[in-house]
Amino acid sequence: MFSTRALGVWRFVHTWTSLLCTAFLFILCMTGLPLIFQDELQAAFPNGPQPAAVSADMPELGLDRIAGIARAAYPRDALRSLFLDDDAPQIFAILAPTIDASNDANHFLTIDAHTGAVLKDSLHPQPGGIDGFLTFVRTLHAELFLALPGDLALAVVALVFLAALVSGLVLYAPFARRASFGTVRNEGSNRLRWLDLHNVLGIVIGAWLLVVGFTGLMNTLSTPLFGLWEITDVAQLLAGYDKLPVVKPQASIQIAVDATLRAVPGSVILSVTMPTHVDGSPLHYVVWTKGASPLTSRLMTPVLVDARTGNVARVAPLPSYLRAVEISRPLHFGDYGGLPLEILWALFDVLALTVLASGLYLWTAKRFSRSKADLVADEAVLVSAE
């Protein structure tokens, strides 16, 4: 139950929070569309050679051989880490001039996990493909090309968007109670019809908007939260090691991986970082694992494996605030239910764009282009709702 004054306040909040974030939401919805289908787009427009088609029973070479291939390709550089691709039998080998060089000096090779062929070399990029476009879109979507300030700006946008959603939900009932659900009034101006469409579409996809908005807010906070984790928990974990020299591994990478899989059963290996002072430990391999189910597919757990003995030194689950961030990711990307769910996600996105566009139209029509007759007719209908 609202007084007229309370309703006015909610309308003011809804109008201005919506307007504040509309331009950003257009960018996010538009750039989100291709990102929903990024795996399919990369498969349709490959950049350079792809992993060889092999029989299902052909074993992969193993991480030590892949590491050897990467080192042989750049014998003067140090191998920093190996990343296993989820979607294709290929491994990304990250190299740098020295093991403790800045991450800005990194370059990478993409290596076929079965044949050992070098498929891509970031120092010799191949033209074509869609990777550049997707990187552009992803960077725009995730951080507006502003790195951490972009993350934080989008966090503010997400908060404003959630305020717009809540105020929109509050306003729905007073304007919808006079007619049955889904009614679109055509007896007034065009603006009235779009007001009803805005209300109906907004309420139909309201739950999806809330979920994607909230998980988007969580995502924007992931960089600062990971930074917080690095200067607190990670610093504490590596205290006492950071002044030691980087060891030459005695245990193979495969031994480290096998030990990790025994320590974290049911997990999937995501990457292996060699002993280093940069984003790692000078005495350990850092083996990053993740869960195998849709829920845990983005839930990472770092494992420290002694590079001299191959024994697990520490399993270091992420703190609860980072686990919450990781678990929220699938609900933002919609990539956990196959291609049909991706298509449904895109359709929700299109409806969200329609709600945005109709909201913007309603505001501009009211402010700039409505005739006096429209004004009188609309106010009559709106007052009847009150």
Added chain:
Amino acid sequence: MTMSSKADATSVWRMPLVLAALILLGLFDALLIDNAIARLIAWVLLIVPLGVGFYCFVRGLRPSLDRTRPGL
């Protein structure tokens, strides 16, 4: 001046709450249960609110302006 009665509020929110429940069930069903049947159920649950949304949208855009389009 009050804007709605208790009875009004109940009927106004019935359909939106049903659609919201379908969406949330669909989203979490496929996320929490990792098998093909759960995925299929999720797709069906999510298609319903999408269908309602597009149906209302298309019907609202029909060119005839002579009368109000009734609700569902």
